[in-house]
Amino acid sequence: MIVGTRGSPLALRQTEIVRERLSSLGIQTELRRVKTSGDLFLDKPLHQLGGFGVFVTEIDERMLAGEIDLAVHSMKDLPSKRPEELSLSAVLKRDSPYDALLCRRDSAGGIEELDWGATVGTSSMRRAAQLLRARPDLNISSLRGNLQTRLKKLEQGEYDAIVLAEAGLERMGLNPGHVRLDGERFVPSANQGTIIVVARAGSLAEACSRPLDDAHTRTETMIERKIMEVVGGGCVVPMAAHARVEKEKARVLAEVLSRDGKRFVRLEESIPLEEDYLRLAEDIGERLMRMGGRELVDEAVRFFGNR
DSSP states (O other): OEEEEOOSHHHHHHHHHHHHHHHHTTOOOEEEEOOOHHHHOTTSOHHHHTGGGGGTHHHHHHHHTTSOSEEEEEGGGSOSSOOTTEEEEEEOOOOOOSEEEEESSOOTTGGGGSOTTOEEEOSOHHHHHHHHHHOTTOEEEOOOSOHHHHHHHHHTTSOSEEEEEHHHHHHTTOOOOOEEOOTTTSOOOTTTTOEEEEEETTSHHHHHHGGGOOHHHHHHHHHHHHHHHHHOOGGGSOEEEEEEEETTEEEEEEEEEOTTSSSEEEEEEEEETTSOHHHHHHHHHHHHIIIIIHHHHHHHHHHHHTO
């Protein structure tokens, strides 16, 4: 079977994880790299390239054309609206969903120890807003490029600190010395830390990759995606959603923020999984919007639409 992926070192490592697990099931695969819009224009923010879809659209097209059988993605890169012909055949067991703060010089105490007015690099609107909520004095600067490029920019002094997904560092076997940001203050992005496999619906590839699915992670990430879908706004809206299965319930934290982090709406809920938990997740999203989230979403969309 042919497995398609982006060509970044992290994307290749994630694909290798999937291929190794498929191999253990007796399924042999061949790797095919696909260059996406998100890889071609690394000097531009994601919102200028069309949002999350820039990392997956070209790969979807290759799959729909029958050129590849499976695709491996970071789940948080997947847009909420997907082609009906494609199936999310496996959601792998989640790695760390949390953010990591890396500093040019030792800051064991984390964000509170950064100098006044320090420059922090991130490509995420959600991270930028949460950082400014915690430290309004920080200078937030755009950070693009693959993981190694971002680390090099930090080493070269372009930033005083950068924020990355902890899962990426772990998968690449990197230990640059970082502080995990508190998940209560810095609620993670929906689906962060999760690798997924996509196949054509009803195909042999879909059936072969199903055994890689982790039920708890699928439940958590689908709850998060439902909230994200209700809130909308794509990558320009600073929003977070994190669900964690705890026995028969899922604890959910979700919030929508203004770009400067000064205003936000937030909900913490415990969802019983024996009920229609996706409907309950939808209700969380709807309540966030009624609490003031709609104004924050509209504000962010207007701002970036006028730039």
